[in-house]
Amino acid sequence: MGDEIKEECALAAVSLHNPGPKKHAALNLYKMLLQQQHRGQLSAGITTYNPDRTQLIDTYKKLGKVDNAFKTYRREKFLGIMKKYAGSNGIGHLRYATSGADDEGYAQPFERHHGRSWKWFSFAFNGNIANYKELKEELKKASYRMVRELDTELLMHFISKQMVGEKKQALENVFSGISETIDGAYSLVYLNADGELAVLRDPLGFKPLSYGMRDNDFLAASESVAFNTDGEIKTESVAPGEIIIASNGAIEKKRFAKSTRTAHCMFEWIYFASPNSTIERSNVYEARRNLGKTLAKYETQKIDKEFIVVPVPDTAKPIGDALAFELGVPSEEGVMRNRYIGRTFIETDNREQKVKEKYSLVKSVLKDKKVLLVEDSLVRGTTTKGLVQRIRQHGKAKEIHLRIACPPILGPCFYGIDMSTIKELLAAPYVKSIQEGITTEESEKLAKDYGVDSLIYLPVNEIPKAIGLPANNLCMACLNADYPTEQGKKLYQEALNNAKNGVKKRTYE
Ligand code: SF4
Missing domain, CATH: 3.40.50.2020 (Rossmann fold)
Structure with a gap:
């Protein structure tokens, strides 16, 4: 398309069964983002979980394409980033902005720090909140102060609101609450400081989100092309309204919202997606x-x-x-x-x-x-x-x-x-x-x-x-x-x- 309209971004997520120095979340995320570069070139970022780090979850994000953001042009710098962010679980994101400024603060994942590990989370999403204006007003009335004019920030507050109180909520309940409030498109990857990793898709399934198992490792990405570097991995689309929670080589599929019909964006097949991706079993x-x-x-x-x-x-x-x-x-x-x-x-x-x-x-x-x-x-x-x-x-x-x-x-x-x-x-x-x-x-x-x-x-x-x-x-x-x-x-x-x-x-x- 000569007009260069852009997709908002690409997602990646990984939960490894047996991580080690040569097999860790940061390296997997880097590879998956690289394969999806066509979906966003403004910024690249990852959050990983490592129980051996004081900073249980930690986020690295920079402006630029994947190679620039992860400094692959300087071997020792790249390896340094990989070492610092090595971990068992992680999420990643590439951004092309349809809203917000070209500055690092707008890059994803968005991490929200909290003293309690289950309230300390990071997430990234692909989509757009159609009722953003109304929800922003709602937050304003409740004395929230938005730092950036960005739907990602709004989502972060709404996820946090679902976690209020002393009792840890199951993730499907957290996102069930969100789905009742939000009108729009959101494929989302989520990680918390308890090491829980989740991937989910809005009830209409606007944006693609695929997953697959490599031995006992769980991998997810906006497009199945992201798994190409790992040989033949059988991939499936995350069902609309479904959340998949992964930890320690096991996955659990749950429903967080009812899905009465789907509305997959036809533009994925016509223009956005890589030709060697398969979405909803259609190549x-x-x-x-x-x-x-x-x-x-x-x-x-x-x-x-x-x-x-x-x-x-x-x-x-x-x-x-x-x-x-x-x-x-x-x-x-x-x-x-x-x-x-x-x-x-x-x-x-x-x-x-x-x-x-x-x-x-x-x-x-x-x-x-x-x-x-x-x-x-x-x-x-x-x-x-x-x-x-x-x-x-x-x-x-x-x-x-x-x-x-x-x-x-x-x-x-x-x-x-x-x-x-x-x-x-x-x-x-x-x-x-x-x-x-x-x-x-x-x-x-x-x-x-x-x-x-x-x-x-x-x-x-x-x-x-x-x-x-x-x-x-x-x-x-x-x-x-x-x-x-x-x-x-x-x-x-x-x-x-x-x-x-x-x-x-x-x-x-
Ligand atoms: S098909 Fe729907 S989601 Fe896709 S570009 Fe058109 S309006 Fe947007």
Whole structure:
């Protein structure tokens, strides 16, 4: 996706049966975070438990990618961090911010120190609290003072509130209390100074969370790709509303909240997740290939020898390859992505500069060709628009036909994906009815304004088929306005009003 919308983060958790100098929580967490770097590059952090340390649980977090945060460029420094944070159990986190500042204080895990070991905990989460504004007010009225404008801090207070009193609460009860208060998406990893480790997923299961056993070690991560370095580990998704508590080589599964339906974010399969991850038993690579095959069914051009498929790197590659195979035309790398570009370059507001920094053209591939340019999705569409212009002007393509493996994004996300207003969405002004989707006339008008010869979006009903899950198991609210939570429905109405009245601020702040 040229727009670079971001997932909020990645999680990791480990509980080891027989830890030792070469097998300890910090090293396992480091490896699992490294495999999930695509989910967040702003900061990386871990908390580990070690009963032989005075600091029973201890947290290390730094800004930057995993390698930088853990200083892998200096062997002795890296080993020093690993030694200091060695332990039997641990949790880890990677952050990409949709809210809050770029400063270390916002990095996760969040540790809350307490004199009593069962009240001393650390946690990290992936998601977004949709009723954040209301809950913040509630805390304020109870004389809480929020230091940071951050839903992680809010969650920390609500977890603490469940532990008030003399009696230690079972973890499923702590989180059962939270689930009654919170509307939104949260996959969460938790560790306390009693060495109890827990992983859990909200009752709708918006964000992925997988787990597996390696001998008697328990491993969990946002994506199953995190276990790739450890050979063949059979992985499963944590069930929505389920909490898994791990200690000493044993796991206990409990239910902390009822789950009447699920709402897995469809974007995981389309864009976010690594192609070699499997979520809800549906492989991401296969889902993307299915999207490409399906696009072929909707092709309107009379395909001849001048056509080539050019996927926008990297997510659209399996989609483009499958489309090309079905149409019997070559899939060519006419656009190359600079994989080593720094975040500061990518974040520039200058569209032309951004495209130049990020993509380069292989002119010999594009010249005089009718290009079927394949994108996984279009949100704001600014980067892809710049790319289209360059392919035409500098690549000298004869025609450009844009093929999008996702329906138009017409509604904001209140569950942790960085698209929070209707105004920023490219297709929204063109489409009259979000429920009915884009019409041929609307699509033609958008194609003309966007500077492409034709434009095809996949319709909404093809998405569950390509993923291989029933439609009512998925969240597709940004495509069809069917928000799966009460607060989501309410915020959507606010977003519509804001768009009508020209209000620019994020709907959930
Ligand atoms: S609204 Fe869209 S991006 Fe947000 S969770 Fe639902 S499907 Fe995913």
